[in-house]
Amino acid sequence: MAKDGKEMDFRLEAMLGELKGTLGKIGGEQAAEFAQAVYGAPRVFLAGCGRSGLMVRAFAMRCMHMGKTAYVLGDVTTPAIAAGDLLVVASGSGETESLVSHTRKAKKLGAKVAAVTIYPQAAIGRLADCTVWINAPTAKSEQETGVTSIQPMGSLFEQSLLLFLDATIVRMMELAGVSPAEMFQNHANLE
Template identity: 55%
Template sequence: MNNQEYAKMVLNELTHTLTKIDTNSAEKFVELVDAADEVFCAGAGRSGFQIKGFAMRLMHMGKASYVVGETCTPNIKEDGLLVVCSGSGETKSLVNHAMKAKEVGAKVALITINPESTIAKIADVVVEISAPSPKSAKQGEVVSIQPMGSLFEQSEGLFMDISIMMLMERKGLDSDTMFGRHANME
């Protein structure tokens, strides 16, 4: 197969996963992000890379956002939101983060394949992405040609970008306004 054929197959997979996300869950996710004083972002592995991009876009919007585990991340408080990306919803460190957030009264949002997971059971909103992953007991509806959890990781990144677009619309922001907060020490 050539790159064009692979591209069409991957785009079809992404169309499937993104259009299967429940609209009510997506709206609630955006509402929780919008209402939070601070947003704490956590994920492991490739999901961790995706969530860092989300934290950056929130910062571009003027929202206080942090990546859990970074040395300059403050403590989460009652008015905070923890956003967790975890295909399985069972990654031990992420389960611990979610439990700590709930312990202090903060909200938890989970983006996952597994809406029955440990984190899902304590989350205030669960955004389910129907994609396969070798780490999840529950497999999504689609069978992917891509390796391992690639489809989930791509889908969660695109879902978070779509959420940013929804937040931008709510706040009346555009890319030019947000670019004013882009790093100038690169």
């Protein structure tokens, strides 16, 4: 390992390049439709498993800072979803069984579904009213497409997901005319 940090610099540079390339492939219409769906929903429910679940939790927090009513599936304070609500599902594979089940149930109850996935043609993407495709390679897709990442497993998808969701918040701030200072008024104060 180099003592001067050049190896780490190279890795970070490569990762940033991967992120830029992946995020640059997200369709503008898909992104705009997604932001409008979240912005216009009376209540937003968020679901994801593993590291994708951590990214949607961060998005739920920012939605709350925006003044949106947002819930993460699985939290004990999450109420029943209803017609007109929005379920946001983040799933790299688009086939995670529990998330497919949540998506089907939400649709049955009249809620809208917005999906963010690597595989828009998978079950969750097919069920969703709005789907955003993040073209990030995973161990599974590398075998299918030959596109690779220097990062392990779904890291590139999860990082891209977080940045895409943060960009969605910036768009929602523009739509609502809300400033960071106004959002900070909703920040936790029992720290």
